[in-house]
Amino acid sequence: MTTMESLIGLVNRIQRACTVLGDYGGADGNSFSSLWEALPTVAVVGGQSSGKSSVLESIVGRDFLPRGSGIVTRRPLVLQLHKMESGAQEYAEFLHMPRRKFTDFALVRQEIQDETDRVTGKSKQISPIPIHLSIYSSNVVNLTLIDLPGLTKVAVEGQPENIVQEIEAMVRSYVEKPNSIILAISPANQDIATSDAIKLAREVDPTGERTFGVLTKLDLMDKGTNALDVLEGRSYRLQHPWVGIVNRSQADINKNIDMIIARRKEREYFATSPDYGHLANKMGSEYLAKLLSQHLESVIRARIPSITSLINRSIEELESEMDHLGRPIAVDAGAQLYTILELCRAFERIFKEHLDGGRGDRIYHVFDNQLPSALRKLPFDRHLSLQNVRKIVSEADGYQPHLIAPEQGYRRLIEGSLGYFKGPAEASVDAVNFVLKELVRKSIAETQELKRFPTFQAELAAAANEALERFREEGRKTTLRLVDMESSYLTVDFFRRLPQEAEKEKTGSPAPSNVDRYAEGHFRRIASNVSSYIGLVADTLRNTIPKAVVYCQVRQAKQSLLNHFYTQIGKKESKQLSEMLDEDPALMERRQQCAKRLELYKAARDEIDSVSWPN
Secondary structure: OOHHHHHHHHHHHHHHHHHHHOOOOOOOOOOOOHHHHHOOEEEEEEEOOOOHHHHHHHHHOOOOOOOOOOOOOOOOEEEEEEEOOOOOOOEEEEOOEEEEEEOOHHHHHHHHHHHHHHHHOOOOOOOOOOEEEEEEEOOOOOEEEEEOOOEOOOOOOOOOOOHHHHHHHHHHHHHOOOOEEEEEEEEOOOOHHHOHHHHHHHHHOOOOOOEEEEEEOHHHOOOOOOOHHHHOOOOOOOOOOOEEOOOOOHHHHHOOOOHHHHHHHHHHHHHHOOOOHHHHHHOOHHHHHHHHHHHHHHHHHHHHHHHHHHHHHHHHHHHHHHHHHOOOOOOOHHHHHHHHHHHHHHHHHHHHHHHHOHHHHHHHHHHHHHHHHHHHOOOHHHHOOHHHHHHHHHHHHOOOOOOOOOHHHHHHHHHHHHHHHHHHHHHHHHHHHHHHHHHHHHHHHHOHHHHHOHHHHHHHHHHHHHHHHHHHHHHHHHHHHHHHHHHHOOOHHHHHHHHHHHHHHHOOOOOOOOOOOOOHHHHHHHHHHHHHHHHHHHHHHHHHHHHHHHHHHHHHHHHHOOHHHHHHHHOOOHHHHHHHOOOOHHHHHHHHHHHHHHHHHHHHHHHHHHOOOOO
């Protein structure tokens, strides 16, 4: 195979792979691949009934396109020609029917019509969604051609009023791309100045660098006239030579004249023509195919450095994405267990970073703001009101009033007051538990490795939250135990000092023991003493409750959040581990697509490197 055939065949294979992977450009704008955009394609443009289909069939050497009046091509047809060894059976494949090989090209024509109707319906509507067809034959050159709907000037019955603008916009979306080679088809029996194809080509390619002019129906011109002014570039000059084509006549089509015979008749026409004989070696569909191939070779050769650069950059991006998505999971239990442990470690690392970092301040906020505020709001004023103190002390005395100090009354007042501390203690435990659960949720969401495994992600979250609930319960028991300890033993020295201190403030000497036990001042003094003691206990609990919460909840979450989960994981069978590592189907599909693209790009790079570049 020559260097030219290698180059064009390579581009063809890359384009074919791009279409299989969905990385192709189209007027629908749904999927534009940088690689596809970087590769040159030939867009076939012409007005309705200009002979576009006949030109394509002449290049292919097969009768395979639908025919008729009006708009026949109603969807873009991406036609990829693959040259085979001489003698090999030729066949066609559709992208939407990848497992079927068509050897009967009449069926190819029917499938193009049927596939068009599936999208547009049996009407004259158009669609920008392309049909992809590959033809493998020894009678073709390696080319990618895009047959576009014929340009028109008026809408016919059954078509929307804006059909003219829709077709032009669709065609323009293909031909305005800088890597698009424009094959502008014009009939010779019409004035070239009115050619729709030339008009559009002039707008998108004013210098004519990308435009190849093709003149059809030379044999249908009026007697005594010819198209030499156009073919020789005097009427409208392009940077590339004009090519004249003689298509099969309607009679030949009706008789099913073989395309090989048609090519021979075309050669004979130019060779024997008094008008075009001197141009015979530069006319005809075979010459056009070779001319396009040669131009493609020069374009590809000029763009090989940029294409190679794009391929290398794409490989780097795809490999990075593959690393991000993760490699496929092994089937043996040991590898699965290792993967699970690695996922847990990745989660725990992020969780600890949040706990030790900025997110940990929410726990400090519980101790520094919420707990003191809750302690200040406790209803001690109501509990130690004069009326309630008199009631509790009197009930504690019973039938035998206290003689010196109402000890039982004091104890009941203090125990009743200390019971209020249980609310803030439990609230602190719950608030820290909520913060820890939020950190678990956030850490799971930020652990990229977990995104592959929604099932395991859910199990990990459940295990972590279950552990936090155990820590919460332990924290609740411990903080309530702190409150109960304050109730179980009162600081005696505090109360021994109260009478002496109160009397010293008044007289400077110790107070006598015969205080009126039923006077209002006596009960107020009791309430004040209890309030002072409760304040002392509140200061103590303000310091000890955070210690208990941190020890039972925060410290445990940091050191042993998943310990129980690890124990459970170690007991699971291989099948259970596989179920836990059940990946998100969308992510699996994404990885498969990335792997296929990566394989495509690497194969393309290797093929480019293997081509022998002549000096």
